[in-house]
Amino acid sequence: MSSKLLKLNIILLAALFALIGLSLIAGKVWIPLDAWQSSDPRWLIIAELRLPRTVLAIIIGAALGLSGAAMQGYLRNPLADPGLFGISSSAALGAVLSLYFGFAVSAYMLPAFALAGAGLAMAVLALMAGRSGSLILFTLAGMILSSVTGSMTALAISLAPTPFAASEIMTWLLGALTDRSWDDVKLALPLTAVGIGILATTARSLDALTLGEQAAQSMGVDRRRVQWSIVSGVGLCVGAAVATSGVIGFVGLMVPHMVRPLAGNRPSAILLPSALAGALLLLAADSFVRAIPTVSELRLGIAMSILGGPFFFMLLFKMRRTLP
Amino acid sequence: MTLGFTTQDLSLKLGANTVLDAVSVVFTPGRVTVVLGPNGAGKSTLLACLAGLRDADSGHVLLDGTALSSLPRRDRAKRIGFLPQSPDVHWNVDVRTLVSLGRFPHRGRWSETPHDIAAVANAMTATDVTSLADRSVESLSGGERGRVLLARVLAGEPQWLLADEPLASLDPAHQIDVLDRLRDVAAAGAGVIVVLHDLNQAARVADDIVMLRDGRVIAAGPVADVLTADRIAQTYGVDVHIGQSPDGGTFVIPTGRIAT
Numbered sequence: 001m002s003s004k005l006l007k008l009n010i011i012l013l014a015a016l017f018a019l020i021g022l023s024l025i026a027g028k029v030w031i032p033l034d035a036w037q038s039s040d041p042r043w044l045i046i047a048e049l050r051l052p053r054t055v056l057a058i059i060i061g062a063a064l065g066l067s068g069a070a071m072q073g074y075l076r077n078p079l080a081d082p083g084l085f086g087i088s089s090s091a092a093l094g095a096v097l098s099l100y101f102g103f104a105v106s107a108y109m110l111p112a113f114a115l116a117g118a119g120l121a122m123a124v125l126a127l128m129a130g131r132s133g134s135l136i137l138f139t140l141a142g143m144i145l146s147s148v149t150g151s152m153t154a155l156a157i158s159l160a161p162t163p164f165a166a167s168e169i170m171t172w173l174l175g176a177l178t179d180r181s182w183d184d185v186k187l188a189l190p191l192t193a194v195g196i197g198i199l200a201t202t203a204r205s206l207d208a209l210t211l212g213e214q215a216a217q218s219m220g221v222d223r224r225r226v227q228w229s230i231v232s233g234v235g236l237c238v239g240a241a242v243a244t245s246g247v248i249g250f251v252g253l254m255v256p257h258m259v260r261p262l263a264g265n266r267p268s269a270i271l272l273p274s275a276l277a278g279a280l281l282l283l284a285a286d287s288f289v290r291a292i293p294t295v296s297e298l299r300l301g302i303a304m305s306i307l308g309g310p311f312f313f314m315l316l317f318k319m320r321r322t323l324p
Numbered sequence: 325m326t327l328g329f330t331t332q333d334l335s336l337k338l339g340a341n342t343v344l345d346a347v348s349v350v351f352t353p354g355r356v357t358v359v360l361g362p363n364g365a366g367k368s369t370l371l372a373c374l375a376g377l378r379d380a381d382s383g384h385v386l387l388d389g390t391a392l393s394s395l396p397r398r399d400r401a402k403r404i405g406f407l408p409q410s411p412d413v414h415w416n417v418d419v420r421t422l423v424s425l426g427r428f429p430h431r432g433r434w435s436e437t438p439h440d441i442a443a444v445a446n447a448m449t450a451t452d453v454t455s456l457a458d459r460s461v462e463s464l465s466g467g468e469r470g471r472v473l474l475a476r477v478l479a480g481e482p483q484w485l486l487a488d489e490p491l492a493s494l495d496p497a498h499q500i501d502v503l504d505r506l507r508d509v510a511a512a513g514a515g516v517i518v519v520l521h522d523l524n525q526a527a528r529v530a531d532d533i534v535m536l537r538d539g540r541v542i543a544a545g546p547v548a549d550v551l552t553a554d555r556i557a558q559t560y561g562v563d564v565h566i567g568q569s570p571d572g573g574t575f576v577i578p579t580g581r582i583a584t
Contacts, residue, residue, distance in 0.1 A: 076414035208428050211476070212412040218375045219428040219480075220401030265415040 005269055008262050012276035016058070019280060023057075023287035024050050052182045057286045058279040059185070060177075060245050063192040063237035065278015066271060068252025069259070070199045073206035073267030074230045075139065081253035082238050085138075085231065086145030090121035091242035092173060093149040093156075099169050100156045110172075111187055111243035118239030121145055122231055135213065138227065175246035175301030177286050184244040195236030196275065202229045203268035210267065248301045250308040251278050257315055281308075327388050328352050329484060329515060334373060334383035336366075336539075343369045344380065345539040351532075353483070353515040356506055358526040361536035362560050367519045368409060370536065371488050374517065375406040387484075401429035405482030409489045409519075411473055413461045419472050420457045423448055426479030447478035451505060467498035474505060485509050487518045491525060503529040523564070523576040527551055535559045547574070557582055 024046050025031055035042040067082035075084070082088060094117025095110050103109040128141035153173070160166035205226045208216040217223055241248065258281075259273040282300075285307060289298040329351040336344040343366045351357050351374075359367045372378040373385055376392050385392040392400065405426070413422065426447065427440045448454045451471040456464065464472060470490065477485060487506070491499045506529060510516045520526045526533060526547075533550040535542040535558075542559045543550045551574065556564050562578045569575050 204428065204431075208425060210413060210415050210417065210422070211425060211473075212408060212414065214372075214377060214408040215406065215411055217377050218401065218404070218406035218408075219425070220398045221428075222397060264421075265417050266421055267415060 005263055005273075009272055009276060012273055012280060016276060016280050016283070019283050019287070020054055020058075023054050023283055023290075026287050026291045028290070028293075048181070049179075052185050053177050053180050053286065053290075054283060055185050056180050056188060056244060057177055057283040059188050059192050060241045060248070061251060061279035061282025062275040063188075063195060063241055063278070064248065064251040064282070065255040066196055066199055066275040067234045067237045068254075068278070069256040069267070069270050069274035070202060070206065070230055071234060071252065072256050073270075074202070074209065074226065075135065076209060078257065079253075081249075082234050083146065083249065083252070085121070085125060085142035085234065086147075086149060087118050087121045087125075087142075087231075087235050088238045088242050088247060089146045089149040089153070091115065091118040091239050092247050093117050093153050094120075095172065095242065095246070096153050096156050096169050099172060100160060100165060102165070107183065111184075114243035115191075115239050117149075118235055118242065121149070122235045125231060135227075171299070172246050173301075174299040175248040175304075176289075176297070176299050177245050178297055178300075180244065188240045188244045191236050191240035195233045195240065197233075198229050198236070199233035200271065202226055202233070203271055206267035206271075246301060248282070248304055250304045250312075251282055254308050254312055255281060257312070329374060329388075329517070330386045331370075331373070332384045332386065334370070334380045334385065336369060336373070336378070336380045342539050344373070346383070347536075347539070347541055348383075349534050349541060349544050351484075351515055351517055354510055354513050355531035356510045356516040356518065356529055357532040357534060358530035359517065359519045359534045359536065360523070360526055360559065361542075364538075365536040365559075366539040367536055368488050369539075371406075371486050371517065371519055374484075375404055375486050376400050377406070398429050402480070403483045405477040405480045405485050407473060407477045407485070407487040407490055410492055413469075413473075416460050416462045418457070419453060419459050419461065419464070420444070420448075422461060422472060423453070423475045423479050426476040429480065443481055444479045447475040450478055450508065451475040452501070466493050467495060467501075470494050470498060470502060474502060478505075478509065482514060484515045484517065487516070489519050489521065491520065491522065499525060523551070523556070523578075524574075527574040527576060551576070 027050060029042070029045060031042050031046060036046065037043060064082060071080040071082055071084060072078055091114040094113040098110045098113035103113065124145055125138065125141055128137065157166050157169050160169060205216065205221045208219050208221045213223060255274050255278045256270055259270045259277050263269045263273045285303050286300055289300055289303045292298065331347050331349050334344050334347040347370060359370060361367050369378065373380050379393065387395065387403065424444050427436070427443060431440055448457065451474050453468065453472050453475050456468060456472065461469065474490065485506070490502050494502060503525060506516050506518060530547050532545060533547055534544045535550060535555055537559045543555045553564050553566055556562065556576070561582050563580045563582060565577045565579050567575055
């Protein structure tokens with residue numbers, strides 16, 4: 001790791017720690033540092049409400065940021081995001097079905113359905129792309145999957161048995177970290193840890209893919225292995241994210257673009273900074289929606305797009321000047 | 325054990341098309357072998373089979389007597405450097421980063437050894453791109469880019485250098501530069517196998533020539549034996565005038581199409 005890159009990662013990590021402190025203090029109820037002891041009743045708010053939520057935001061943000069960076073590197077396309085393979089929309093469909101049929105009354109059913117959806121999507125991708133390792137076949141299969149499951153989700157909403165069920169589905173789809181507990185952390189942490197570990201092993205192959213598939217293959221890259229590492233890694237990360245917090249867009253697409261001007265364009269160089277920046281961004285957005293005085297909390301998925309949109313425009317505006 | 329790169333009865337079909345038809349050739353280390361043939365003759369496919377990117381339907385590729393398919397991926401990549409036709413560079417990285425990718429099969433997961441760094445520096449000196457080291461790839465001209473991509477392959481210090489039309493889109497000066505580098509590589513003992521379209525450049529750089537047509541070997545051997553008007557007529561379906569230039573080189577001018 002070059003010294004410039006190391007510095008960037010340290011700065012991101014330091015910023016993340018600072019924000020963790022801030023996010024534990026901030027909220028509808030401000031909890032100053034002198035209340036940070038177990039004898040103070042306000043400590044319960046921190047330990048049981050804010051801490052799991054903060055940890056979950058970091059896990060999901062890092063998983064989505066890294067997935068985005070890995071997907072863009074793998075597809076060699078700056079427009080790719082973790083939703084492209086249809087895994088996140090399949091996981092969402094799974095969750096929606098559990099809401100539709102009213103299974104979600106039991107706390108574990110919704111995540112279980114979402115994960116089943118993600119797993120099914122990965123199996124369908126395996127079946128469709130076969131042993132070829134072809135990028136085009138694979139991406140097209142993912143896009144078809146994405147559109148089919150998206151339509152089925154829409155169908156479930158339009159056929160919802162009660163207006164209440166429809167609104168519950170809609171609200172869930174927008175993504176949020178409200179009222180998450182340590183149970184959600186326990187679910188998300190192992191899955192994303194494995195996913196992140198798998199994605200990290202692809203770093204050097206992603207660099208080699210800079211030269212195109214043929215050259216990478218001639219340099220010893222096993223393209224089927226890379227493909228499966230990407231799909232299973234992204235699948236685990238995205239599946240866990242959707243299962244615990246609904247659909248939160250934009251992080252995976254945007255974070256790599258925020259990181260590239262600082263870390264350079266080398267695909268492996270942006271992986272760790274993207275994970276850190278993803279965690280930072282999601283935690284910042286979640287602290288923001290929690291702290292602003294609205295009657296019902298602003299959904300995190302909406303806040304991400306509203307905050308992220310203008311920022312992204314600004315970035316494009318700057319990029320425009322460097323383009324020929 | 326036979327030294328060198330050989331194919332034995334290599335055949336490959338794509339759908340109903342026969343791309344390679346019982347191709348048996350011997351490539352010798354320390355020599356430049358140019359693969360010639362009309363469009364669709366199977367030149368690039370042959371090169372892809374030699375690089376281990378494609379498996380033939382039948383036949384063998386042997387590297388120093390060992391079946392290429394039985395070599396571990398990484399060993400193969402260390403020994404064979406492959407420069408694809410008009411290679412893409414998908415991310416706008418700097419030149420040194422790009423050339424360093426050539427060390428991919430040699431490097432450990434984390435650190436570069438002094439030898440890695442030296443190999444990259446040597447490759448950049450050999451292709452005269454040292455001064456471009458900190459430039460981004462997108463800021464390079466076509467000629468600079470061609471040299472940088474060649475440097476990437478050379479950085480891997482391959483025993484065999486395979487290049488698919490490395491002269492495409494280069495001006496004459498840069499074409500000569502690249503051909504001279506290929507000659508240097510062969511002079512240093514490595515085998516060079518290169519697909520070319522230009523018969524004059526082939527005559528200039530080659531020790532040996534393999535002529536392909538419709539996936540079959542029409543002729544193979546030293547330039548003087550193979551690059552004859554008869555063979556060229558048979559391979560390309562054109563009449564040519566072959567002459568000697570004052571510096572002792574051979575030139576080939578196509579004069580007309582042979583009616584078929």
